[in-house]
Amino acid sequence: xxxxKVSLRPVSMRKVCAIASIVIDDAVVxxxxxxxxxxxxxxxxxxxxKLPNGDFRDVVHxxxxxxxxxxxxxxxxxxxxxxxxxxxxxxxxxxxQPAS
Numbered sequence: 001x002x003x004x005k006v007s008l009r010p011v012s013m014r015k016v017c018a019i020a021s022i023v024i025d026d027a028v029v030x031x032x033x034x035x036x037x038x039x040x041x042x043x044x045x046x047x048x049x050k051l052p053n054g055d056f057r058d059v060v061h062x063x064x065x066x067x068x069x070x071x072x073x074x075x076x077x078x079x080x081x082x083x084x085x086x087x088x089x090x091x092x093x094x095x096x097q098p099a100s
Contacts, residue, residue, distance in 0.1 A: 001025060001067055003074035008035070008082060010092035017088045020044070020075045030060050033071070035079050035088075042079070044072040 005023035018035040032047040047059045062068040079088070 001070055003070060006074050006078040008075075008078060008088075010088040010095065012089075012092040012095075017042070017085055018079060020078075022071065022074065032059075033075060035075060037085060042076055042085075044075045 002025055003022050004026045005021075007021045008018045010017070011019055015037050016034045017037055020033040020035060021029060021031045022033065023029050030047065034045040034047075036043055036045050046061045048056045049059055050056055062071060082088070
C-alpha cells in the first residue's frame with residue numbers, strides 16, 4: 001500500500017491541529033483523518049462518526065499495524081513539511097479572523 005497524496009487543512013479545535021485527506025495507490029481517497037496533539041505527541045486519528053448512544057465508531061480504519069504506520073507516517077511527514085503545529089495553529093487563527 002502506498003499513500004500517493006496527502007492534503008491538509010488547518011482547524012481551530014483544542015487538540016486537533018489539522019484535518020487530512022489521503023489518496024491510497026492513486027485509487028481510493030479517505031477524508032477527515034485528524035492530526036491530533038495528544039499527551040504522547042502527534043498521532044493520526046481515523047475518520048469516525050458519533051453513534052446514537054454517544055460512542056464513536058471508525059468509518060475507515062487500517063486492518064494491520066503496518067498499514068496504520070504507513071498512513072500515520074505519510075500524514076505526519078506532510079504535516080511537518082508544511083510547518084508543524086505552530087504553522088497550522090497560525091493558519092487556523094488567520095482563517096478565523098474576519099476579512100477587512
